[in-house]
Amino acid sequence: MEALLYLITTILKIVVIVLPILLCVAYLTYAERKIIGYMQVRIGPNRVGPRGWLQPIADTVKMMFKEIIIPTNANRLLFVIAPMLLIGPALAAWAVIPFNAGVVLADINAGLLYILAMTSLSVYGILIAGWASNSKYALLSTLRSAAQIISYELPMGFALVGVLMAAGSLNLGEIILAQEGGILHWYWLPLFPLFVIYFLSGVAETNRAPFDLAEGESEIVAGFHVEYSGMLFAIFFLAEYANMILISALAAIMFLGGWLSPFQGSFLEPVFAWVPGFFWLVAKMSIFLFLYLWFRATFPRYRYDQLMRLGWKVFIPITLVWIVVLGIAILAKLPPWFA
Amino acid sequence: MITFTFYLVALILIFAAISVITVKNPIHAALFLVLAFFSSAAIWLLLQAEFLAITLVLVYVGAVMVLFLFVLMMLDINVAPLREGFVRHFPIAVFVGGVIFVEMIFVLGAWHQAVPPETMTNVPNIELLGEVLYTQYVYPFEIAAVILLVAMIAAMALTMRPHTRAKYQKPEQQVNVRREDCVRLVKMQAETKD
Numbered sequence: 001m002e003a004l005l006y007l008i009t010t011i012l013k014i015v016v017i018v019l020p021i022l023l024c025v026a027y028l029t030y031a032e033r034k035i036i037g038y039m040q041v042r043i044g045p046n047r048v049g050p051r052g053w054l055q056p057i058a059d060t061v062k063m064m065f066k067e068i069i070i071p072t073n074a075n076r077l078l079f080v081i082a083p084m085l086l087i088g089p090a091l092a093a094w095a096v097i098p099f100n101a102g103v104v105l106a107d108i109n110a111g112l113l114y115i116l117a118m119t120s121l122s123v124y125g126i127l128i129a130g131w132a133s134n135s136k137y138a139l140l141s142t143l144r145s146a147a148q149i150i151s152y153e154l155p156m157g158f159a160l161v162g163v164l165m166a167a168g169s170l171n172l173g174e175i176i177l178a179q180e181g182g183i184l185h186w187y188w189l190p191l192f193p194l195f196v197i198y199f200l201s202g203v204a205e206t207n208r209a210p211f212d213l214a215e216g217e218s219e220i221v222a223g224f225h226v227e228y229s230g231m232l233f234a235i236f237f238l239a240e241y242a243n244m245i246l247i248s249a250l251a252a253i254m255f256l257g258g259w260l261s262p263f264q265g266s267f268l269e270p271v272f273a274w275v276p277g278f279f280w281l282v283a284k285m286s287i288f289l290f291l292y293l294w295f296r297a298t299f300p301r302y303r304y305d306q307l308m309r310l311g312w313k314v315f316i317p318i319t320l321v322w323i324v325v326l327g328i329a330i331l332a333k334l335p336p337w338f339a
Numbered sequence: 340m341i342t343f344t345f346y347l348v349a350l351i352l353i354f355a356a357i358s359v360i361t362v363k364n365p366i367h368a369a370l371f372l373v374l375a376f377f378s379s380a381a382i383w384l385l386l387q388a389e390f391l392a393i394t395l396v397l398v399y400v401g402a403v404m405v406l407f408l409f410v411l412m413m414l415d416i417n418v419a420p421l422r423e424g425f426v427r428h429f430p431i432a433v434f435v436g437g438v439i440f441v442e443m444i445f446v447l448g449a450w451h452q453a454v455p456p457e458t459m460t461n462v463p464n465i466e467l468l469g470e471v472l473y474t475q476y477v478y479p480f481e482i483a484a485v486i487l488l489v490a491m492i493a494a495m496a497l498t499m500r501p502h503t504r505a506k507y508q509k510p511e512q513q514v515n516v517r518r519e520d521c522v523r524l525v526k527m528q529a530e531t532k533d
Contacts, residue, residue, distance in 0.1 A: 003340050078370075108389065109389070109463035109465060110389050110390055110393050110463070110465055113390070113393045113394070113397065113465075114393055116397055116401075117393050117396040117397040117400075117401060120396075120397060120400075120401030120402065121396070121400065121401060123401075123405055124373070124405070127405065127408050127409070127412070128370070130412075131366060131408075131412050139412065142412065143409065143412070143413065146405055146408075146409050147409070149405075150402065150405060150406070153401070153402070170463075170465060305508060305510075306510070309510055
């Protein structure tokens with residue numbers, strides 16, 4: 001009986017976390033079209049509902065009623081499973097994300113490792129989708145994407161090693177608490193190179209512009225999901241945006257102090273004491289999400305050899321050097337972060 | 340509850356492991372191997388070895404198997420020629436299988452079957468592992484790391500050949516190109532048409 005009750009409350013908590021994420025995904029697509037529209041001096045979607053606010057709903061309904069076409073000679077089972085393998089880890093990783101002090105689904109000690117493991121799984125969805133489609137373009141994109149994700153996982157992992165060294169814990173809640181004490185105490189300052197590399201590797205991991213070689217419309221039409229239609233295609237989209245939100249949340253937690261107020265320790269702290277921690281987390285995530293969209297509107301796509309060179313010859317050496325620098329700083333008990 | 344989970348996961352593990360060697364398509368076999376890794380990670384989680392479990396998923400599922408699949412997908416595998424000579428190789432296969440079977444019986448028979456010790460401390464096992472690795476076993480640990488590094492560098496040195504005739508891009512020169520290197524402005528008189 002007790003086990004059953006536990007199961008039901010856990011499932012309820014999962015629903016409470018997942019539903020807002022899916023809603024955020026829907027409105028992130030709207031925000032993307034609007035923001036990029038304004039950056040390119042257009043208006044963006046403005047027909048459905050007031051100011052186009054219902055556009056994502058209309059898109060979802062449209063996708064649901066479209067036919068799902070499975071190519072001949074495609075591997076039917078894997079073809080259908082692939083998008084689910086992509087969205088599964090993207091949502092599962094949210095289990096260890098703390099939304100406020102103590103507000104977390106699973107407060108496990110190996111939180112950071114769990115996140116790394118989950119983000120490394122998302123490559124399977126892409127691999128299987130590309131292979132099961134039985135299409136040249138899809139397979140080419142799959143190979144590109146697999147190589148890219150493996151390459152950028154390394155600098156990402158090293159950046160996380162830096163965070164782990166600085167905080168002395170793998171638990172995300174403890175990592176946040178280790179950054180207590182206002183905007184200058186957050187890890188973006190002592191770990192600045194790792195911070196930049198983490199976010200850029202995150203952009204590469206989520207296959208977003210300017211690293212969206214896996215999609216490359218101009219060369220391989222749309223990459224791994226070229227054969228997908230209807231709701232299966234929509235799930236790919238959902239997973240991509242859910243991953244973007246996840247990377248933003250992680251960057252906010254590990255480098256910008258998660259739900260901590262930026263005014264801690266200054267005279268403004270009592271003025272903003274009424275603001276809930278959850279708001280700060282969302283505000284910090286929004287910064288990164290905006291950067292994602294800004295990148296897409298600004299930069300041209302990387303060439304494949306440039307992408308690999310950036311990952312292996314620039315990012316990895318910088319992270320390795322900075323980990324050594326960080327080790328020295330921790331040994332020297334450099335104030336205010338490691339005192 | 341834990342017993343139930345264990346049997347469920349163990350059944351999936353056995354099913355996946357058998358499927359790895361029985362399915363015809365190599366890609367399916369690799370995917371079943373991924374499932375097998377996952378299930379064994381789940382069993383390790385039940386034993387409260389969360390670090391090992393997550394590392395198994397991270398390293399084997401997240402990196403090693405991706406490379407496996409990567410290579411398998413690039414090969415154009417025709418299943419029929421693989422099954423040729425099945426009858427001819429069958430006696431050897433039976434012999435090898437028999438030897439492994441007998442070995443496993445000996446090993447498992449000699450195994451001291453102890454109940455896994457209950458973890459008493461509240462210290463997370465990552466910290467305990469780290470303490471043991473970096474104090475008691477620091478030399479074996481470092482030596483293993485150096486051996487892996489040497490193997491990695493050796494593999495690269497063996498496969499990397501100097502480019503002799505092939506043309507390739509030199510990014511450090513590419514980014515240094517200036518307009519003056521590529522464009523030459525020529526002053527000339529306007530010519531008349533005659």
